[in-house]
Amino acid sequence: MRITVNGEGREVVAETLASALAELGYGAARIATAVDGDFVPASRRAGYTLADGAAVEILAPMQGG
Helix, strand or coil: CEEEECCEEEECCCCEHHHHHHHCCCCCCCCEEEECCEEECHHHCCCCECCCCCEEEEECCCCCC
16 A cells, blocks of 8 residues: 655555554654554554555654753
8 A cells, every 4th residue: 555654655565553664664663653643652553554545654752952
């Protein structure tokens, strides 16, 4: 299926957000996610079904001061 990840078009086989993140190489990374503008907590990713054309945003925490 075709999705957009952080503004870039990507093809994935995965049907859930958790599977897509693993396929994209994020695995166990500590990240925040949103799909089509809605925050998706880590606890809901495994059951969150992606639709063709979904816009996924992936944000990694930053350290610094």
